[in-house]
Amino acid sequence: MGKGTQAQRLMADFGIPQISTGDILRDNIARGTDLGKVAKGLMDQGQLVPDQMVNNMVGARLAQPDVERGYILDGYPRTLGQAEWLDSHLTSTAAGHAPLVAISIRVDEQELLRRITGRRICPVCKHIYNIYSKPPKQEGICDFDGSPLQHRSDDTEAAFTERMKAYNSLTAPVIEHYSRQGRFREVDGARSVEQVTAAIESSLKQLRQAVE
Structure with a gap:
């Protein structure tokens, strides 16, 4: 299982909320909001929603009181622009909070395709x-x-192909961004769910010790 499953496990272990931009967008799609209509057309094609739209959603969510003890960002930031906006936003609004750290779950592309197209x-x-x-x-x-x-x-092979193109061109620089700052670790997602969770939590502990 991937990042969504791991986010749910971390929520239970740490007692903090998961913030999934995908879930927020899908909720808007289900309710037929203006945001939802725009997002649906883009997501069905495997394209990313514009940074400003996503940043505004995340900013509004981070203003809610349940994030005071911490939170898990699931699938965000996806672009360098989002990462830079988030750094600036947290610097201006989250004084005294621990710095944000990033974990990437590495999975073979063919296995990732099976996980996405088989997801229910x-x-x-x-x-x-x-x-x-x-x-x-x-x-x-x-x-x-x-x-x-x-x-x-959007869990189709065609959308997956477009998503991988977007990842290679837009998301890979996010890894470099956090790596340069010593706030990034990668874990092997091919192992069991329990082993991946343990690796993530170990990496989080190491990163916290390094940045605090």
Whole structure:
């Protein structure tokens, strides 16, 4: 499982909220907001939503009181512009808070394609399944609440191909940005869910000791 699954495990371990820009966008799509209509067209093509739009969403979310003890940013920042905006925003609004650190989960591209195209999500409890590696007990039905599982419209091979192009051109510089500042670690995502979680938490401890 990938970053969404790991974010859920870290939420439980540390008692802090997950902030997923993808979830925020999909909520807007489901409600048919202006933001949702723009985002849907872009996401269906595997394209990224403009930085300013995403930054505004993140800024609004970080102003909520439940993030005071910390938070997990899932899938953000995706571009260098977002990373630079976030650094500036946190410097001006989060005095006294620990510096942000970044973890990347490394997965083979073919395995990543299987994970994405096979992903199914419960719209109620948000539990994540995969038809190849972690299927539900009953096909298409959540084990926990019996809800029909959903397949995201952007979890297709075509959208994945576009997403990888965007990653190589836009997201890779984010890794360099945080690496230069000593605030980045990479973990092997090919291992078991439990092993990946342990590696992430170990990396977080090391980074915290280095930057504080």
